[in-house]
Amino acid sequence: MTIRTRFAPSPTGYLHIGGVRTALFCWLFAKANRGRFILRIDDTDRQRNIEDALRPILDGLRWLGIEWDEGPGVGGPFGPYYQSQRTDNYQVAVEKLLEAGLAYHDYATPDELQVERDAFQHNEQPFPYSRRFMAATAEDRAKFQTEGRRSVVRLKMPREGKLIIDDLVRGRVEFEWAREQDHVIQRADGSHLYHLASVVDDHDMQISHVIRAEEHLSNTPRQVFIAQGLGYELPEYAHLPFVAEPGSKNKLSKRKLAKYLKNRDFAQMVEHGRQIAEAIHIDTSPETFNPVIVDFYRQVGYLPEAIVNYLALLGWSLDDKTEYFGRRELLENFSLDRVNRAPAGFDPKKLSAFQDRHFRDVPVEQKLVLMLPFLEQSGLVPTPAPEEIVAKLARIIEVSGDRIKVAGDILLYADFFFTADEVMEYDEKAFDKRLRKPADAAELLAKFRDRLAAAEQFDAASLEKLMHEFVESEDIKIGQIIHAVRVVVTGKVFGPGMFDCLAILGKESCLARIDRAQQILSGN
RNA sequence: GGCCCCAUCGUCUAGCGGUCCAGGACUCCGGCCUUUCACGCCGGCAACACGGGUUCGAGUCCCGUUGGGGUCACCA
Numbered sequence: 001m002t003i004r005t006r007f008a009p010s011p012t013g014y015l016h017i018g019g020v021r022t023a024l025f026c027w028l029f030a031k032a033n034r035g036r037f038i039l040r041i042d043d044t045d046r047q048r049n050i051e052d053a054l055r056p057i058l059d060g061l062r063w064l065g066i067e068w069d070e071g072p073g074v075g076g077p078f079g080p081y082y083q084s085q086r087t088d089n090y091q092v093a094v095e096k097l098l099e100a101g102l103a104y105h106d107y108a109t110p111d112e113l114q115v116e117r118d119a120f121q122h123n124e125q126p127f128p129y130s131r132r133f134m135a136a137t138a139e140d141r142a143k144f145q146t147e148g149r150r151s152v153v154r155l156k157m158p159r160e161g162k163l164i165i166d167d168l169v170r171g172r173v174e175f176e177w178a179r180e181q182d183h184v185i186q187r188a189d190g191s192h193l194y195h196l197a198s199v200v201d202d203h204d205m206q207i208s209h210v211i212r213a214e215e216h217l218s219n220t221p222r223q224v225f226i227a228q229g230l231g232y233e234l235p236e237y238a239h240l241p242f243v244a245e246p247g248s249k250n251k252l253s254k255r256k257l258a259k260y261l262k263n264r265d266f267a268q269m270v271e272h273g274r275q276i277a278e279a280i281h282i283d284t285s286p287e288t289f290n291p292v293i294v295d296f297y298r299q300v301g302y303l304p305e306a307i308v309n310y311l312a313l314l315g316w317s318l319d320d321k322t323e324y325f326g327r328r329e330l331l332e333n334f335s336l337d338r339v340n341r342a343p344a345g346f347d348p349k350k351l352s353a354f355q356d357r358h359f360r361d362v363p364v365e366q367k368l369v370l371m372l373p374f375l376e377q378s379g380l381v382p383t384p385a386p387e388e389i390v391a392k393l394a395r396i397i398e399v400s401g402d403r404i405k406v407a408g409d410i411l412l413y414a415d416f417f418f419t420a421d422e423v424m425e426y427d428e429k430a431f432d433k434r435l436r437k438p439a440d441a442a443e444l445l446a447k448f449r450d451r452l453a454a455a456e457q458f459d460a461a462s463l464e465k466l467m468h469e470f471v472e473s474e475d476i477k478i479g480q481i482i483h484a485v486r487v488v489v490t491g492k493v494f495g496p497g498m499f500d501c502l503a504i505l506g507k508e509s510c511l512a513r514i515d516r517a518q519q520i521l522s523g524n
Numbered sequence: 525g526g527c528c529c530c531a532u533c534g535u536c537u538a539g540c541g542g543u544c545c546a547g548g549a550c551u552c553c554g555g556c557c558u559u560u561c562a563c564g565c566c567g568g569c570a571a572c573a574c575g576g577g578u579u580c581g582a583g584u585c586c587c588g589u590u591g592g593g594g595u596c597a598c599c600a
Contacts, residue, residue: 010600042600110598152598170529179527179596187598194600218528218595241530242594249530249592265535265551313536313549320538321548340537343593347535350550360563402563413561467559482559494561 003035004208007061007068008042008198011053015060015294017346018213018243018252021311025240026211027066028312028334038205039071043084044197050084060294064304065327070205078205083197086204090192093200093230094153094185102229103185105151107144108133128159129182153186155225163221168209168238169339175221183222199223203232211238211336214343215251238336241315241343252346254293257286266291269348273300276408279415280377291348301374301407303362306355314344324357356405367397370407378411380418392417392504399500416490417504421512426491434484435521442521444481445488447474449514458507460499467499488517 007023009015030037039061043050058072070076080086097103108129116130135141135151144151158177165173185196202210217239227234243252246263260266269291277284277299290296297307309325316339318325325333362370372393376383385393396414397404404413416424435441451470455462471478486498489510495501502510 008600012600044600113598154598173528175528181596184598189598191598193598198600213594214529215594239529244593247535251594310536315536317537319548323536323549342530344537345535347550350536353550356563400562403561405562464559478559486560490560492561496561498559 001208003030003033004038004206005030005035005211006038006040006202006205006207008040008201009057010042011050011057013053013056014254014288015057016252016254017292017294017311020060020064020066020294020307021243021314022211022213022240023061023066024064024308024311025316025334025336025339026209027068028330029209029211029238029336030069032331032334035208036069037067038076038078038207039068039081040201040205041072041082041084042194042198043082044192044194050082056295060298063298064294064308066308083201086197086201087192089200089204090186090197093196093226094192097155097185097226097229098153100229101156102225103153103155104131105135105141106131106133106154106182106184107135107141107147107149107151109149128178129154131182150188152184152188154182154184155222157182157222157225163224165220165224165237167217168211168236168336169241170217170239170341173217177221180221180225185226195219195223196226199226199232200230202235203227203230207235209236209238211240213242214239215242238339240339241341243314244343244345246346246348249343249345251343252292254290257290257292260292263348265348269352272406273408276300276374276406276411279411280374280408281379299408301370301409302355303358303407306351306358309358310351310354314346315340324354352405356402359405360402364394364397367404367407368394371397371404371410374408374410375418378415380411380415389418395500395504396496399496399504401496403494403496413495416492416495417501421509422516424491424513426487427493430483430487430493431517431520434487435517438480438484440480441484442518444474444476445484445514445518445521448481448485449511449518452502452507452514453511455507458503460497460503463499463502485514489513 005026007019007026009019009023027037029035039058041050041054054072061068068074070078071081075081094103098105112133113129133144133149134154134156135144141151157180161177163175163177165175167173183195184193186192201207220237220239224234244250245252245256246260246266261270273289273291273296274284277289282299283289288295289299294307298304305326308327308330309323312325312330312334313323316334318333318338359367368390372381372385372390375381375393376385381389381393393410396417397410400413404410419425435445448467448470451466452463455466457463467478467482471481474481482498483493486495486501487493489505490501505513
């Protein structure tokens with residue numbers, strides 16, 4: 001039997017990080033077993049703009065390299081892959097269940113039902129619906145209808161016995177049928193509910209393994225009941241632990257951004273992302289710009305490989321030492337029996353560590369491709385960037401080494417290479433410390449400027465030599481001049497090697513920046 | 525509240541009865557490297573929730589307690 005898994009998101013307009021983890025495991029499991037991964041859209045809720053609400057989800061999955069074998073855009077033998085287009089199948093299933101006496105028309109009003117529910121609220125017993133408004137015969141239906149009542153279709157759940165599920169990650173789980181309610185499978189308006197649709201589709205699409213998040217575990221009995229009632233062979237079930245909030249065990253939720261911001265690491269991640277986002281002028285409202293949403297990472301310039309690697313390890317592990325996985329290794333090693341049962345907290349720091357690690361291994365040419373769009377979008381370089389700027393960027397990336405950890409960092413780290421000499425911004429604190437405060441700073445800077453102006457070679461090695469000669473002849477420590485020069489030329493207290501910066505900037509620009517700093521100093 | 529799930533360093537985890545005075549990774553803290561910031565390297569802090577069993581022997585099995593979480597819709 002070929003393994004077939006599915007991920008069935010609702011078109012909500014965004015791709016949740018927890019959802020992606022589920023999708024990833026489904027995909028990994030299918031692909032690791034030469035099976036197929038199906039994407040199905042759970043849009044029974046029927047919204048106006050399904051395509052708009054779907055795009056971020058499809059884009060996100062594709063960006064991460066979680067490609068589906070069947071589903072929207074690619075089709076497949078079991079289409080359509082939108083539940084809103086499969087209602088005929090659901091109706092057939094409802095009729096079948098009705099005929100078999102496993103479902104019934106119920107004419108209770110919501111209020112009447114609520115009264116019954118409330119009556120059991122303080123009782124220790126489960127809530128068994130009295131079925132007072134169950135229509136057993138056509139006469140019953142007619143009678144209720146003359147009373148002006150409308151009906152829904154409910155499952156007629158067993159009131160005794162128990163269900164045993166052998167879950168692939170949780171093991172044996174038992175449920176008492178009597179605790180299950182008579183769930184609605186078809187609304188009064190004729191539309192069908194998720195559980196019915198899901199079970200029917202899973203069967204029709206020959207899904208062999210239902211892999212989903214833990215919160216669905218308690219929903220499983222009713223689905224099993226439907227499946228069995230329809231004579232389906234049951235799929236295997238695997239209920240994954242959910243992804244928890246940073247610093248707690250609650251399910252990660254998009255809505256609680258404000259709360260997560262109180263977590264230092266999380267706040268830092270958002271702040272860092274926000275700086276990049278603002279530099280490229282994109283919206284940073286929490287609705288769209290939020291680390292709980294996958295798009296955040298794409299916009300800031302994280303690597304999909306890093307996200308995938310991190311997510312894979314959230315609830316799964318290979319052994320006691322391997323953590324660094326490429327897509328290939330993941331595919332070769334993934335298995336459901338090594339999935340953990342406890343929820344795993346989302347840790348921004350650890351995600352960053354994976355990003356650093358993966359980014360380090362990206363060759364310069366590739367980094368160039370990733371970073372250039374950020375510069376173009378920021379307006380720091382023209383679009384499309386002319387050849388000489390691309391060449392300059394390549395050098396910058398080269399000399400930046402491992403300092404740049406996310407593609408978007410190029411804007412925070414190396415913007416000074418592209419800003420005009422007269423508008424480059426200084427780190428004011430550093431300017432004070434290195435230029436204004438030391439009594440001899442201005443004088444040393446002036447002398448060093450003369451040396452630079454006279455320099456014939458302007459490559460990093462020559463400049464370093466020049467600097468050392470300068471230090472020697474002035475009889476000063478290198479720290480007395482080099483920090484000042486860095487601030488004057490880059491405006492920052494961090495960055496690539498000093499001499500690389502000078503060399504890339506070029507003599508003219510370096511001198512201009514020194515002149516500007518001197519003006520500021522004398523103006524004070 | 526009922527039902528269900530879960531429980532090893534701050535975090536992610538390894539551990540499937542003895543090789544565990546519990547291993548790795550991230551974080552954090554020292555140190556080295558160094559013109560900055562990173563990287564890298566070296567070192568350190570730090571955990572089996574509790575209580576009963578079973579067993580010659582329990583982080584590992586069973587029961588209970590506690591704690592955490594999920595779920596109880598004409599949402600998905």
